[in-house]
Amino acid sequence: MDKEELERLISKYLDDELEPTEQELLREALDFDSEARRAAGEWERLQDILDEYTNSLGEPSKSVRQRVLALKKPRRIYARRLRAAAAIAALIMVTLAIGGLGGRLVWGPEAGTDVPLVDTSLLETAVSETWQLMPSQVRWVALQRGKLQMETAPLPLSEGLEEMYLVSFLVQQGREAPRPLCQVAVLAGQEAQLSWYQHGEWSLRCRPVVTQRPGRLQVTISFRAEGATTGGLRLTSEPRLTTDGAFRVASSRLGGSELHIWAQVRARRVSKLVEQEML
Amino acid sequence: MRSGRGGQGKERSTDDFASLYERYAGRAFRYARMMGLCESDADDVVAESFLKAMRARASFRAEADLSTWLLTIVRNTTLNLLRSEGRRLARLERLAGRKQAQPAPDLPLEQLERREMLGAVETVMRKLTREQRSALSLVTTGGLSYRQAAQVEGVAEAALTSRIYRARQSLRQYLTEMGMLEAE
Numbered sequence: 438m439d440k441e442e443l444e445r446l447i448s449k450y451l452d453d454e455l456e457p458t459e460q461e462l463l464r465e466a467l468d469f470d471s472e473a474r475r476a477a478g479e480w481e482r483l484q485d486i487l488d489e490y491t492n493s494l495g496e497p498s499k500s501v502r503q504r505v506l507a508l509k510k511p512r513r514i515y516a517r518r519l520r521a522a523a524a525i526a527a528l529i530m531v532t533l534a535i536g537g538l539g540g541r542l543v544w545g546p547e548a549g550t551d552v553p554l555v556d557t558s559l560l561e562t563a564v565s566e567t568w569q570l571m572p573s574q575v576r577w578v579a580l581q582r583g584k585l586q587m588e589t590a591p592l593p594l595s596e597g598l599e600e601m602y603l604v605s606f607l608v609q610q611g612r613e614a615p616r617p618l619c620q621v622a623v624l625a626g627q628e629a630q631l632s633w634y635q636h637g638e639w640s641l642r643c644r645p646v647v648t649q650r651p652g653r654l655q656v657t658i659s660f661r662a663e664g665a666t667t668g669g670l671r672l673t674s675e676p677r678l679t680t681d682g683a684f685r686v687a688s689s690r691l692g693g694s695e696l697h698i699w700a701q702v703r704a705r706r707v708s709k710l711v712e713q714e715m716l
Numbered sequence: 717m718r719s720g721r722g723g724q725g726k727e728r729s730t731d732d733f734a735s736l737y738e739r740y741a742g743r744a745f746r747y748a749r750m751m752g753l754c755e756s757d758a759d760d761v762v763a764e765s766f767l768k769a770m771r772a773r774a775s776f777r778a779e780a781d782l783s784t785w786l787l788t789i790v791r792n793t794t795l796n797l798l799r800s801e802g803r804r805l806a807r808l809e810r811l812a813g814r815k816q817a818q819p820a821p822d823l824p825l826e827q828l829e830r831r832e833m834l835g836a837v838e839t840v841m842r843k844l845t846r847e848q849r850s851a852l853s854l855v856t857t858g859g860l861s862y863r864q865a866a867q868v869e870g871v872a873e874a875a876l877t878s879r880i881y882r883a884r885q886s887l888r889q890y891l892t893e894m895g896m897l898e899a900e
Binding site for chain 1: 733734737741742744745746749750755758759762763766767830833834837838841852855856857861862877880881884885887888891896897
């Protein structure tokens with residue numbers, strides 16, 4: 438048996454892949470040839486090193502496990518959180534209906550307060566990362582009454598991952614912390630469906646469009662808020678940012694209680710597959 | 717935890733998927749690492765592979781071998797990632813950066829030797845061809861037989877045997893030259 442054939446058999450032996458006839462050949466070689474025994478020892482040592490190397494490669498991180506095992510959940514989480522948001526919205530409607538009859542409407546920047554925003558990520562799951570765009574990263578422009586545009590500074594895009602943007606509207610009564618009102622998910626380069634929300638005597642319509650220019654994002658929100666009685670909510674005349682980068686888009690004073698609507702954009706990275714699962 | 721209720725197809729399916737993950741995630745991760753991916757990229761490969769597996773589970777034929785099917789997905793996902801030249805270069809840069817940033821370890825001699833040896837294996841691994849590395853990895857980290865690994869690679873069993881032999885031979889040669897390999 439030549440050296441190469443011997444080594445090939447030893448290599449197969451280490452993986453327990455020898456045929457019966459090959460086993461016999463190798464056994465004979467090892468019995469009678471000291472050089473074959475030395476070579477076998479060297480190959481076995483190599484196998485030990487390979488095993489040790491393999492063991493040193495580690496395990497996937499716990500976050501991957503969470504991501505993978507959460508795969509069945511997004512739709513259910515979304516539905517559950519949507520129901521929770523609807524319940525909050527209903528509560529706001531009732532509050533407005535009770536306290537808002539005959540109220541006087543005001544609009545303008547003077548009533549704005551900088552307060553931390555609550556987490557509104559209705560779609561948040563363990564399968565992706567969500568981050569809040571900081572005020573320094575965004576520039577809100579009121580194009581005209583009812584049409585806003587937000588443009589981001591260049592964003593670090595992650596290859597292999599897709600960006601999805603969550604345009605949230607929040608309602609704030611008085612000095613309470615803003616509560617989530619509604620949220621629209623839109624993929625880069627696409628137009629979200631028209632969303633329409635009826636809240637007591639006023640309604641809110643929005644249609645965010647996300648366009649992605651090289652390295653930066655532009656969100657245009659066509660927005661309409663109107664009320665049945667005293668003119669409804671009025672759009673703010675100038676951008677008003679909170680420290681969380683939200684923009685106040687409408688205000689009203691109903692029954693002595695100030696009410697503001699804020700818009701906020703969150704970015705979220707998801708893999709294409711997860712994204713298809715969720716939308 | 718299992719519900720223990722009979723007829724809960726969806727829950728059983730979720731449990732099955734969880735057990736599939738527990739069984740194969742480690743192998744998938746080590747395969748990706750052995751193919752030269754850094755830990756975070758290997759994490760991505762695992763997540764992406766299981767996503768694909770979940771979406772494609774309807775197409776899985778019962779008579780097919782589960783480990784072969786899953787590791788084929790892992791292999792293809794890994795190769796797709798490796799084919800992305802930008803990622804590869806970035807990865808190498810990160811690797812170089814990390815190595816430079818590592819402080820001199822203050823470890824017992826035995827651990828230092830072990831670390832040095834593992835580092836040498838990793839260096840040598842990168843010198844193997846992609847086909848050789850994949851074949852060797854499927855057998856050593858994936859736990860596949862030669863026949864199964866040949867299916868994953870889409871080659872004849874003899875060709876796979878040859879790849880693994882060549883890979884081991886190269887490893888042995890490199891490690892011997894580096895003074896890391898002596899028969900005990």
